[in-house]
Amino acid sequence: MPSNESKLTVVGAGLVGSLLALYLARRGHTVEVLERRPDMRRETLDAGRSINLAISTRGLHALRQVGLEEEALKHAIPMRGRVIHPVKGELAFQPYGKDDSQHINSLSRGWLNKFLMTRAEETGRVSIRFRQRVTHADPAAGALTVLDEATGETRELRDAVVFGTDGSGSAVRQALQSQPDFRADSETLGHGYKELTIPPGEGGRFQMEKHALHIWPRGTYMLIALPNEDGSFTCTLFLPWEGPVSFASLQTPEALEAFFQEQFPDAKALIPGLVEEFFSRPTGHMVTVKCAPWHAGGRTLLLGDAAHAIVPFYGQGMNCGFEDCVALDALLAKQPDLGQAFREFERLRKTNADAIADMAVENFIEMRDSTADPRFLLEKGVEKVLLNAFPGEFVSRYTLVSFSRVPYRLAYGVGAIAGGIVSELAKDLKRPEDVDLDRAAKLIRGRLTPFMEEH
Numbered sequence: 001m002p003s004n005e006s007k008l009t010v011v012g013a014g015l016v017g018s019l020l021a022l023y024l025a026r027r028g029h030t031v032e033v034l035e036r037r038p039d040m041r042r043e044t045l046d047a048g049r050s051i052n053l054a055i056s057t058r059g060l061h062a063l064r065q066v067g068l069e070e071e072a073l074k075h076a077i078p079m080r081g082r083v084i085h086p087v088k089g090e091l092a093f094q095p096y097g098k099d100d101s102q103h104i105n106s107l108s109r110g111w112l113n114k115f116l117m118t119r120a121e122e123t124g125r126v127s128i129r130f131r132q133r134v135t136h137a138d139p140a141a142g143a144l145t146v147l148d149e150a151t152g153e154t155r156e157l158r159d160a161v162v163f164g165t166d167g168s169g170s171a172v173r174q175a176l177q178s179q180p181d182f183r184a185d186s187e188t189l190g191h192g193y194k195e196l197t198i199p200p201g202e203g204g205r206f207q208m209e210k211h212a213l214h215i216w217p218r219g220t221y222m223l224i225a226l227p228n229e230d231g232s233f234t235c236t237l238f239l240p241w242e243g244p245v246s247f248a249s250l251q252t253p254e255a256l257e258a259f260f261q262e263q264f265p266d267a268k269a270l271i272p273g274l275v276e277e278f279f280s281r282p283t284g285h286m287v288t289v290k291c292a293p294w295h296a297g298g299r300t301l302l303l304g305d306a307a308h309a310i311v312p313f314y315g316q317g318m319n320c321g322f323e324d325c326v327a328l329d330a331l332l333a334k335q336p337d338l339g340q341a342f343r344e345f346e347r348l349r350k351t352n353a354d355a356i357a358d359m360a361v362e363n364f365i366e367m368r369d370s371t372a373d374p375r376f377l378l379e380k381g382v383e384k385v386l387l388n389a390f391p392g393e394f395v396s397r398y399t400l401v402s403f404s405r406v407p408y409r410l411a412y413g414v415g416a417i418a419g420g421i422v423s424e425l426a427k428d429l430k431r432p433e434d435v436d437l438d439r440a441a442k443l444i445r446g447r448l449t450p451f452m453e454e455h
């Protein structure tokens with residue numbers, strides 16, 4: 001481990017890089033952060049990746065460790081469940097947890113990023129340098145080539161300890177590819193996304209249920225909406241790139257309006273800027289990246305999306321990246337050798353990152369398709385009955401991922417068993433409240449409890 005006077009370099013002042021810088025500063029290090037974009041606190045940047053995002057237990061825990069949770073929550077809107085919007089008919093509410101205390105939180109990405117940068121700088125040990133693009137790296141040597149995008153000049157950094165938090169298209173990860181044992185799988189989703197706005201109603205009123213994540217599930221595609229502090233909602237339309245209903249098929253305002261009128265009539269009535277926003281805003285890509293090793297020479301380590309980009313359907317990408325910061329901090333507290341700490345970090349985090357990556361892809365199918373299925377709704381109802389009837393004994397995958405800090409890998413395993421129990425119990429039921437609790441107890445204690453005890 002370098003001494004407390006050592007200068008550490010973080011590449012990327014996004015959500016994870018900014019929080020990591022703060023964690024490192026609190027350990028007594030001086031940290032330089034290189035960020036390719038201008039300072040978003042001074043300049044308005046083009047629409048970023050998503051306007052708001054959901055923060056849950058893992059992310060909040062990471063903020064709590066550095067005293068930032070309370071302030072962040074002041075800007076967050078609790079979302080207690082999903083509101084499902086069918087094409088016709090009644091809206092349906094599906095709670096996320098056993099009661100309202102289990103909720104996820106909608107938070108502005110821009111606000112959070114600025115807040116983290118400012119808090120990191122306020123330690124007096126972090127300097128963030130903007131318009132600094134890392135173009136090349138020698139990971140094992142801790143060397144970086146940095147282009148100053150304001151002046152066009154290039155400089156070389158040597159003997160640094162480099163933390164690559166430069167996101168899913170990471171330049172640091174790219175440089176790691178020159179290591180002989182490095183491997184990376186990158187899978188681009190066949191869907192893209194577009195952000196649209198439901199503005200606030202009169203007097204800043206929310207035009208739909210405020211404390212929910214709204215979903216319009218339509219089989220191979222979907223629309224979702226999350227609330228913002230100002231009374232607006234940010235909608236995200238997820239559509240295939242190609243095919244009969246796709247970004248390729250929606251080329252004219254007429255086609256777009258007809259599509260929304262047919263599939264999302266209630267949302268269309270609330271999005272006055274539909275045509276303008278759809279045709280002027282960028283269409284986002286989504287990618288899963290699994291790579292290894294995440295480190296080289298005790299000099300370079302990847303964290304956040306740079307190490308494990310995942311698709312957004314579990315609302316966990318940032319949460320997982322924040323959990324990386326907590327894990328690394330704990331290792332640095334007890335492990336003086338950086339090479340060892342980086343190896344141990346990967347050993348602890350890699351299987352968990354892979355598990356949430358897989359769960360995120362699976363959750364896309366659940367959100368866009370199953371949430372509209374009456375059997376799925378019945379099973380969700382049974383799940384809620386079991387969560388309340390067997391507290392501490394029955395757990396669901398969603399609650400473990402979103403409302404606990406149990407390793408993702410374990411949540412994956414438990415989720416499969418718990419899901420099987422729910423399906424079995426719901427098989428011949430008409431109403432969730434009629435579930436046979438004696439049978440449930442036997443199944444839970446026979447299958448789930450031993451698995452949890454074993455792990």
Ligand code: FAD
Nearest residue numbers: 012014015016036053054134166167304305315317318319
């Ligand atoms: P980023 O946020 O991508 O930050 C990387 C930073 O590095 C950027 O500032 C970038 O400018 C900088 N950079 C890049 N290259 C260089 C370079 N060469 N030199 C210098 N700087 C560089 N996660 C959740 O937890 N909850 C959600 O609800 C959620 N919703 C999402 C919705 C969508 C549509 C998408 C796409 C993602 C969502 N995510 C969500 C995932 C979340 O956005 C990411 O996991 C998170 O942003 C990762 O943070 P990061 O700091 O690792 O990377």
